[in-house]
Amino acid sequence: MVERRKPIWVKDAIEKVMEWKRLGSIEWVSINECDNRFLGEPLISDHDVPHFDRSPYDGFAIRSEDTLHATSENPVCFEVIDEIGAGQVSPLKVGPFQAIRIMTGAALPQGADSVIMLELVRENLKDNKKTIMIKRKVKTGENVSCKGEDVKKGDHLIQKGSIITPGVKALLATFGYSRVPVIKKPVIGVIATGSELLNVDEPLEHGKIRNSNGYMIESQIIRAGAEVKKYENRADEIESLYTAIETALSECDFIITTGGVSVGDYDYLPEIYKRLGANILFNKIAMRPGSVTTVANIGDKLLFGLSGNPSACYVGFELYVRPIIRYWLHSDTPYLTKAKATLQTDFPKPNPFNRFVRSQIKFVNDRLIVDPVGLDKSNVVSSIAWANCLMVLPGGTRGYKAGDLVDVLLFEDQTGSDEPWTEARKSSKL
Ligand SMILES: Nc1nc2c(c(=O)[nH]1)N[C@H]1C(S)=C(S)[C@@H](COP(=O)(O)OP(=O)(O)OC[C@H]3O[C@@H](n4cnc5c(N)ncnc54)[C@H](O)[C@@H]3O)O[C@H]1N2
Ligand code: MOO
Ligand SMILES: [Mg+2]
Numbered sequence: 001m002v003e004r005r006k007p008i009w010v011k012d013a014i015e016k017v018m019e020w021k022r023l024g025s026i027e028w029v030s031i032n033e034c035d036n037r038f039l040g041e042p043l044i045s046d047h048d049v050p051h052f053d054r055s056p057y058d059g060f061a062i063r064s065e066d067t068l069h070a071t072s073e074n075p076v077c078f079e080v081i082d083e084i085g086a087g088q089v090s091p092l093k094v095g096p097f098q099a100i101r102i103m104t105g106a107a108l109p110q111g112a113d114s115v116i117m118l119e120l121v122r123e124n125l126k127d128n129k130k131t132i133m134i135k136r137k138v139k140t141g142e143n144v145s146c147k148g149e150d151v152k153k154g155d156h157l158i159q160k161g162s163i164i165t166p167g168v169k170a171l172l173a174t175f176g177y178s179r180v181p182v183i184k185k186p187v188i189g190v191i192a193t194g195s196e197l198l199n200v201d202e203p204l205e206h207g208k209i210r211n212s213n214g215y216m217i218e219s220q221i222i223r224a225g226a227e228v229k230k231y232e233n234r235a236d237e238i239e240s241l242y243t244a245i246e247t248a249l250s251e252c253d254f255i256i257t258t259g260g261v262s263v264g265d266y267d268y269l270p271e272i273y274k275r276l277g278a279n280i281l282f283n284k285i286a287m288r289p290g291s292v293t294t295v296a297n298i299g300d301k302l303l304f305g306l307s308g309n310p311s312a313c314y315v316g317f318e319l320y321v322r323p324i325i326r327y328w329l330h331s332d333t334p335y336l337t338k339a340k341a342t343l344q345t346d347f348p349k350p351n352p353f354n355r356f357v358r359s360q361i362k363f364v365n366d367r368l369i370v371d372p373v374g375l376d377k378s379n380v381v382s383s384i385a386w387a388n389c390l391m392v393l394p395g396g397t398r399g400y401k402a403g404d405l406v407d408v409l410l411f412e413d414q415t416g417s418d419e420p421w422t423e424a425r426k427s428s429k430l
Contacts, residue, residue, distance in 0.1 A: 003263060003270075005263075005283050005284035006284060007284040007285055007286040007291065007353075008282050008284070008285055008286065009286055009423055009425065010285060010286065010287050010319065010354055010420075010421065010422075010423055011420060011421075011422045011423060012282075013281075013282050013285045013293075013295070013319075013320065014319065014320060014323065014335075014420045016281040016282060016295070017281065017295055017302065017320050017323070017324060018323060018324070018327070020281075020297050020300060020302050020324070021323075021324055021327040021328070022253075022300060022327075022328055023327070023328060023330060024183040024184050024185070024186060024328040024329060024330070025183070025184050026040035026041070026182070026183060026184065027040070027181075027182060027183075027184045028179045028180065028181055028182075029179065029180055029182055030178070030180075031169065031172055031173060031177055031178055031179065031180050034169060034172065034180040034182055035164060035166075035169065036163060036164060036225065037164050037180070037182035037183070037225070038161055038162065038163055038164070038182060038183045038225060038329035038330060038331065039158060039160055039161065039162050039163075039164060039168070039180075039181070039182060039183075040160065040181035040182050040183050040330070041160055041181045042156060042157075042158065042159050042160045043156075043157045043158040043168070043171060043172065043175065044155065044156055044157065045151045045152065045153055045154060045155045045157055045175060046153065046175060047153050047175075048147050048151065048152055048153050049148070049150040049151035049174060050145055050147060050148075050149070050150060051147060051148075052107045052108070052147055053107065053108040053144050053145065053147050054105055054106060054107055054108060054144075054145045055102045055103070055104060055105065055106055055108060055115045055143065055144065055145070056104060056115075056143060056144075056145045057104055057115055057117045057118075057143050058103050058104050058117070058118050059101075059102060059116050059117040059118050059120075059121075059143065060080070060099040060100065060101055060102065060115065060116050060118075060121060060132055061094060061099065061100045061102045061108055061109050061112035061114070061115050062078060062098075062099045062112055062114060062115070062116060062134070062138065063094055063095075063096065063098075063111060063112060063113060063114075064113050064114040064137075064138045064139055064140045064141075064142065065140075066078070066096060066097050067116075067134055067136070067137050067138040069137075070134045070135055070136055070137055070138075071135060071136070072135040072136070075122070075133040075134060075135045076097070076133070076134050077097065077131050077132070077133055078097050078098060078099040078131060078132050078133075078134060079097060079098050079099070079129070079130070079131055080098075080099050080100070080101055080123075080130035080131060080132060081094070081098050081099070081100060082100045082101070082109070083100070083101040083102075084100060084101070084102050084103065084106045084107075084109070085103040086103055086104060086105030086106045087105075087106070088106060089106075089107050089109075090109040090110075092109060092110075093109065093110040093111040094109050094111035094112040095111060098111075099132055100112065101130075102115060108144055113140050113141060113144070114138045114139065114140060114141060114142040114143060114144060115142065115143035115144060116134060116138050116142075116143070120134070120135075120136070121133060121134055122135075151174075157171055158171065159332075160330055161183070161329060161330030161331045161332060162331075163225070163331075163414050164180070164182070165414075183328070183329045183330050185225065185226050185227040185329075186226045186227065186253040186254060186324075186325060186328045186329075187226070187227045187228075187229050187251070187252045187253050187254075188226050188227065188228055188229065188252060188253065188254045188255070188256060188321075188325070189229045189230075189231060189248035189249075189251065189252035189254070189255040189256065190214055190217050190218060190221070190228055190229070190230050190231065190255075190256050190257075190258075191231045191232075191233075191234055191241075191244050191245065191248060191255070191256070191257045191258075192211045192213050192214035192233045192234070192257075192258050192259065193234045193235075193236060193241060193257055193258065193259040193260040193268075193269070193308070194211075194233070194234075194235070194236060194258075194259045194260065194308055195235040195236045195237070195266065196208045196209055197209065197210070197211040197233045197235075198210045198211065199211065199233065200215070212310055212381055213258040213259070213306075213308065213310055213313045214258070216310065216313070216314060217256055217258060217313065217317060220314070220317045220318070220321075220322070221256075221321075221325070223411075223412075224321070224322045224325040224326060225325060225326065225329050226325045226328070226329075229248070231244055231247075231248055236259075236260060236266035236267075236268060237268075238268045238271060238272065241260070241268055241269075241272060242272050242275060242276075245257065245272060245276065246276070249276075249298065249301060249303075252301075253301065253328075254301060254302050254303075254304065254321070254324065255301070255302070255303045255304065256304045256306055256317070256321065257269060257303070257304070257305050257306065258306045258307070258308055258313050259307070259308030260305075260308065261283070261292050261293070261294045261305040261306070261307060261308075262292045262307070262308075269294065269305045270283070270294070273294075273296045273303065273305075276296075276298055276303075277298065278296035278297065278298045278303055279296055279297050279298070280294065280295075280296045281296060281297065282294065283305075286353050286354060286395065286423075287315075287319075287353055287354045287355070287356060288351060288353045288354070288355050288356070288378065289307070289309060289311045289312035289315055289356065289377075289378030290306075290307055290312040290313075290315045290316040290319070290356070290378070291312075291353065292307050292312070293305070293306060293307060293316040293319075293320060295320060302324065304316070304320060304321050306321075309378040309379040310378075310379065310380065310381040310384060311358060311377070311378045311379070311380055311381070311383065311384060312378040312379075314358075314384050315356050315358075315390065318336060318390070318409070318411065319336075319356070319420075319421075322334070322335075322336065323335050326416065331416060332418060333415060333416030333417055333418050334416060334418075335416060335417040335418070335419065335420045335421070336390075336409040336411065336413075336416065336417065336421075337409070337410040337413035337414075337415045337416055337417055338407060338408070338409060338410075338417045338419075338421060339361070339368060339389075339407075339408045339409075339410060340368070340405050340406070340407060340408065341361050341368040341369055341370035341391075341405070341406060341408045342367060342368065342369050342370070342403060342404070342405055342406075343369075343370055343371075343391070343400055343401070343402055343403065343404045343405075343406050344369045344370065344371045344402055345371055345372070345402050346399065346400070346402050347372060347393060347399055347400040347401075348399035348400075349376070349399055350396075350398060350399050351393065351395055351396075352395050352396075353395045354392065354393070354394050354395045354423050355376075355392070355393040355395070356390040356391075356392055356409075357372045357376055357390065357391045357392075357393060358372065358373055358374065358376070358383040358384060358386070358387035358390060359371060359372050359373055359387055359388075359389050359390065359391040359408070360373050360386065360387060360388055360389070361388060361389045361391075361408055361410065368408075370389065370391050370406060370408055372391065373386035373387050374386055374387075387411070388410070388411055388412060389408045389409055389410045389411060390409045390411075391406050391407070391408050392406065392407040392408070392409060392421055393406060394423055395423070407421060409421060
């Protein structure tokens, strides 16, 4: 008799997984290698930015009070006493009716309190003496980038666990981080199982397929911010599969297997969990695809038994593995970013379970609209490539109509959510 599995709610499954969440430790890497890593310490400024008053324009540094009576009928003459470019500092102090020619980024010289742009003055050279004529009043502080206007010393700029984007990297450089504290990535072992699997470079044979899950999961692991340890594909053969998982357990923080978790004759994962003495957190979830997603723990290590069906495998990763990785990386928003969008086409298929539909979300006339992509079956691979989100259609008997507002989970958005998607349980059956 085939084992009857008891499905649990999506939210409960995520909670059970997150009971085993762990925080990663810190390591220091070169700033050249910090892209897309997660910051291991908050970034607090240790100096003002800029740390000196500077000119935001190419112009002349002057004392504004000297322009008090300047008009086009009555221009005021200034003697140009020095010239400085960015990085140069004038040793001179600007006195009454004196000016220093100054380029964008250069430190404002002593005595000056404002800058007038090159375009607004008339320059003269007489007897080797440079002068300028100013025809308008200049305000105190005009065209000066003041010390600390960008960042003040002691400002909390970026919190620990934030992803290092180009902007964050610019700040790290600004504050002299040649080495950057980041969270050490968890190492995730990946074993694709199935006697039908060919390697990517093997020619097709009747009845066999190339292993796509292994590559897809590798890519999802990298996108989530973790490190992949890829093992050879394993045939549906209990002894070699058991040995491969045992080895992976000793070498990795978490293990992902794909395939072999259902109730088929050659689905050996349930038997292997038993042999390993693993504690099964769940082996059936009230969702499509990915209902067979199984998660077990041995000590503090989680074994994610993702479905062999590509779309189910993909969804299983995003819902259950990704938050474990992001939590490890100290993110306080480890779940996929949630949004609401308007369904653009009817989705008439009724479903008793919560359905996570591979979809495309986009802006049309300032409105977020979402459309399913490709074939909505768990064994398809093509729709994954066209999807940038999962549209969530809660279980119930009815289908959905164009114009309905639906929940959407975004794959690429880095904001994340502090709460996972949660089903309204009344409308969904177990
Ligand atoms: N009698 C039942 N049959 C099935 C049930 C069920 O409840 N009762 N569940 C179905 C559901 S739902 C799913 S999902 C699949 C899950 O299957 P497994 O996780 O056991 O995976 P396999 O049987 O090994 O393979 C399923 C399918 O996926 C293809 N596959 C496997 N690995 C890869 C890979 N690395 N790359 C690409 N494709 C892969 C494999 O060839 C199969 O076609 O079970 C249903 N059956
Ligand atoms: O787990 Mo299966 O994906 O429900 O199709
Ligand atoms: Mg199977």
